[in-house]
Amino acid sequence: MRIVTSVSAMQRLALQWKRRGTPIGFVPTMGYLHEGHLSLVRKARQHVGKRGVVVVSIYVNPAQFAPTEDLANYPRDLPRDKKLCRDAGVDVLFVPGDKQMYSGTGVSPVSLHPSTYVVEENLSRGMEGESRPAHFRGVTTIVAKLFHLVQPDVAVFGAKDFQQAAVVKRLVRDLNFPVKIVVAPTVRETDGLALSSRNKYLSAAEREQAMVLWQSIQLARQAVRASREAIPASRLKSELKWLIETRPAARVDYIEFLDPETLLPVARVKRGTHLALAVFVGKTRLIDNGRL
Numbered sequence: 001m002r003i004v005t006s007v008s009a010m011q012r013l014a015l016q017w018k019r020r021g022t023p024i025g026f027v028p029t030m031g032y033l034h035e036g037h038l039s040l041v042r043k044a045r046q047h048v049g050k051r052g053v054v055v056v057s058i059y060v061n062p063a064q065f066a067p068t069e070d071l072a073n074y075p076r077d078l079p080r081d082k083k084l085c086r087d088a089g090v091d092v093l094f095v096p097g098d099k100q101m102y103s104g105t106g107v108s109p110v111s112l113h114p115s116t117y118v119v120e121e122n123l124s125r126g127m128e129g130e131s132r133p134a135h136f137r138g139v140t141t142i143v144a145k146l147f148h149l150v151q152p153d154v155a156v157f158g159a160k161d162f163q164q165a166a167v168v169k170r171l172v173r174d175l176n177f178p179v180k181i182v183v184a185p186t187v188r189e190t191d192g193l194a195l196s197s198r199n200k201y202l203s204a205a206e207r208e209q210a211m212v213l214w215q216s217i218q219l220a221r222q223a224v225r226a227s228r229e230a231i232p233a234s235r236l237k238s239e240l241k242w243l244i245e246t247r248p249a250a251r252v253d254y255i256e257f258l259d260p261e262t263l264l265p266v267a268r269v270k271r272g273t274h275l276a277l278a279v280f281v282g283k284t285r286l287i288d289n290g291r292l
Contacts, residue, residue: 001082001085001086001090001091001092001093002091002092002093003082003092003093003095004092004093004094004095005094005095005096005097005100006096006100007096007100007101007149010092010094010096010149010150011148011149011151013092014055014149014150014151015151017053017151018151022051022052022053023047023048023049023051023052023053023153023154024048024052024053024055024150024151024152024153024154025044025045025047025048025052025053025054025055025152025153025154025155025156026044026054026055026056026057026146026147026150026152026154026155026156026179027040027041027044027054027055027056027057027155027156028056028057028059028142028143028146028155028157029056029057029058030058030059030060030061030074030197031058031059031060031075031076031077031078031081031197032074032075032076032077032081032197032200033058033080033081033084033085033197034187034195034196034197035187035195036158036160036186036187036194036195036196037056037084037158038084038088039158039184039185039187040156040157040158040184041054041056041085041088041089041090041156042088043156043182043184044154044155044156044182045089047153047154047156047180047182048153048154052153053091053092054089054090054091054092055090055091055092055093055094055150055152056085056090056092056093056094057093057094057095057096057146057150058078058081058093058094058095059094059095059096059101059142059146060074060076061101061138061139061142062098062102062138063102063114063117063134063137063138063141063142064134064135064136064137064138064139064142065134065135065138066132066133066134066135069132070198074197075197075198075200075201078095081093094149094150101142101145102114114141116141117137117138117140117141118137118140118141118143118144118171118175119136119137119140119141120136120140120167120170120171120174122170123163123166123167123170123262123263124136124137124140124163124167126163126256126258126263126264126265127163127254127256127258127263127276127278128163128164128278128287129163130254131253131254131278136164136167139164139167139168140167140168140171143168143171144171144175144177147177147179152179153178153179153180154179154180154181154182155168155179155180155181155182156182156183156184157181157182157183157184158183158184158186158187159183159184159185159186159289160186160194160195160196160287160288160289161287162274162276162289163263163276163289165181165183166263168181169181169183186288186289188214191211191214192211192214192215192218193207193210193211193213193214194213194214194286194288196286198284198285198286199284199286201282201283201284202281202282202284203282205249206249206281206282206284209247209248209249209250209281210250210279210281210284210286212243212244212247212250212279213244213277213279213286213287213288214288215243216240216243216244216255216275216277217275217277217288217289217290219239219240219243220236220240220269220275220290220292221290221292223236223239223269224269224270224271224273224292225271230268230269230270231268231269231270232267232268232269233257233265233266233267233268233269234267236257236269237255237257240252240255240277241255244277244279247281249281249282250279250280250281251279251280252277252278252279252280253277253278253279253280253285254276254277254278255275255276255277256275256276256277257269257273257274257275257292258273258274258275258276259273259274260272260273260274260291269292270292271292272291272292273291273292274289274290274291274292275289275290275291275292276288276289277289
């Protein structure tokens with residue numbers, strides 16, 4: 001496995017592969033890797049085959065964190081990540097620093113932000129976009145930069161970040177990036193909790209209470225499948241909020257029932273409606289989603 005830290009070196013390498021006709025699979029991450037990330041690596045390998053290359057990037061992007069969020073404390077373990085990538089058969093691990101990704105901004109690494117952004121204005125409005133106003137502007141900008149540097153034929157994202165995947169798909173469509181976006185299924189613990197780097201923050205008691213996100217999705221599915229008619233979204237939201245906040249450490253940020261294509265909220269919930277939710281468990285903010 002080759003480790004690249006320079007943006008110019010990464011782009012040169014990618015252009016060499018392009019000239020040779022080598023398929024490029026790409027998995028962008030913020031590190032602190034887990035089985036969910038590794039499932040994306042395997043999916044990328046399936047798409048490019050043995051003659052292709054798989055690139056994983058690790059970069060904790062400051063532009064997608066608000067000043068009040070956990071940028072400084074975001075979990076990091078690069079030696080462990082390197083071993084996991086090597087064992088998973090990754091060909092190139094791209095690990096740029098802030099000065100490489102945002103050179104010439106003239107600001108300190110802690111508050112590093114570019115002066116040019118890529119902004120998606122429809123799918124990013126609600127849910128994460130409303131709760132974290134600067135988040136998607138940072139995501140779309142860094143994804144666009146990474147696509148220019150890695151030149152992937154296919155890029156794999158996880159379904160746990162459902163809205164993010166939809167926004168990236170729209171970015172690719174609207175700006176004509178020649179890359180196929182693959183969305184891989186959410187990987188869960190045996191009790192249903194979606195794998196997330198932020199799960200590390202949970203205490204043992206909080207970890208147990210965090211199962212309520214998956215339990216909420218299951219409850220909503222059961223309600224929809226047991227009902228002959230569409231259910232008022234307001235009623236089902238109230239029931240889920242009550243369920244979640246019976247857990248002492250849990251607090252709802254949002255619960256949304258939405259059309260899976262437009263991401264617009266729906267007034268009535270039926271089969272095929274998508275549920276997305278964000279919940280604070282202690283100080284840790286977790287997200288999850290599922291098709292009902």
